[in-house]
Amino acid sequence: MEPWKDLSGKVVLVTGASSGIGLEFCLDLAKAGCTIIAAARRIDRLESLCNDINSEGIWRAFALELDVMSNGATIKGAVQRAWDAFGRINVLINNAGIRVSGLNRVLVPGGLTYASSKMALDMLTRMMALELGVYNIRVNSIAPGVFKSHITESLMQKEGFNNVILRTVPLRYLGMTDPALTSLVKYLIHTSSEYVSGNIFIVDSGGTLTGVPIFSSL
Numbered sequence: 254m255e256p257w258k259d260l261s262g263k264v265v266l267v268t269g270a271s272s273g274i275g276l277e278f279c280l281d282l283a284k285a286g287c288t289i290i291a292a293a294r295r296i297d298r299l300e301s302l303c304n305d306i307n308s309e310g311i312w313r314a315f316a317l318e319l320d321v322m323s324n325g326a327t328i329k330g331a332v333q334r335a336w337d338a339f340g341r342i343n344v345l346i347n348n349a350g351i352r353v354s355g356l357n358r359v360l361v362p363g364g365l366t367y368a369s370s371k372m373a374l375d376m377l378t379r380m381m382a383l384e385l386g387v388y389n390i391r392v393n394s395i396a397p398g399v400f401k402s403h404i405t406e407s408l409m410q411k412e413g414f415n416n417v418i419l420r421t422v423p424l425r426y427l428g429m430t431d432p433a434l435t436s437l438v439k440y441l442i443h444t445s446s447e448y449v450s451g452n453i454f455i456v457d458s459g460g461t462l463t464g465v466p467i468f469s470s471l
């Protein structure tokens with residue numbers, strides 16, 4: 254029924270894997286049979302995550318200390334260590350970074366830098382898909398709405414938050430990373446999506462359609 258539930262043999266590098274969405278991706282992809290390279294700055298957290306995954310007996314998770322803001326040479330060295338861990342990398346989930354949401358549909362005064370960087374990321378996705386297709390590399394972006402994590406904790410605890418969701422979000426609820434985002438990630442990794450490249454997938458319960466900038470207005 255859903256062939257992308259089995260991703261055995263895929264080696265996936267996830268940045269921002271030490272907490273939140275990235276950590277949930279690692280756990281879910283490990284369950285689907287992937288080999289995981291978990292990258293972030295807090296190596297202790299990564300090692301604990303990898304120990305959990307490896308505790309099932311097969312060595313298939315590797316902790317990679319990486320600051321994505323490092324210079325080119327440092328990044329190159331880290332990618333080499335990641336490659337050497339399992340001899341290949343099939344997928345990069347570039348999760349650590351600016352807050353990437355569907356805000357290209359919601360413009361907020363004062364958000365010039367943020368909105369511009371968001372549009373740049375969308376263009377980066379399309380241009381990379383254009384240039385790398387010849388190597389059979391597909392490039393897609395996921396633009397999440399609000400998902401529970403360290404960065405959204407205080408927002409979600411604000412009085413009235415649930416009311417705003419009930420009144421403004423078309424589907425009337427906010428999903429959890431697993432399965433709302435994890436199912437799409439698995440589909441994009443699987444060959445079922447081999448014809449899909451250069452897309453920006455907005456996963457937000459329809460929230461940004463209404464034009465209410467939830468992040469900024471509460």
Ligand SMILES: NC(=O)c1ccc[n+]([C@@H]2O[C@H](COP(=O)([O-])OP(=O)(O)OC[C@H]3O[C@@H](n4cnc5c(N)ncnc54)[C@H](OP(=O)(O)O)[C@@H]3O)[C@@H](O)[C@H]2O)c1
Pocket residue numbers: 268269270271272273274275292293294295296319320321322348349350351352353354396397398399400401402403404405
């Ligand atoms: N949660 C949401 O509702 C939401 C919505 C839209 C977009 N997003 C985006 O989704 C991504 C994950 O967010 P999250 O909610 O899961 O936040 P989070 O729980 O704070 O996780 C952020 C992750 O990124 C890592 N990180 C931060 N700076 C880094 C750096 N310079 N180098 C390497 N790793 C770095 C952190 O690990 P270390 O500190 O150990 O390095 C951590 O693992 C972010 O890009 C965020 O902007 C989230």
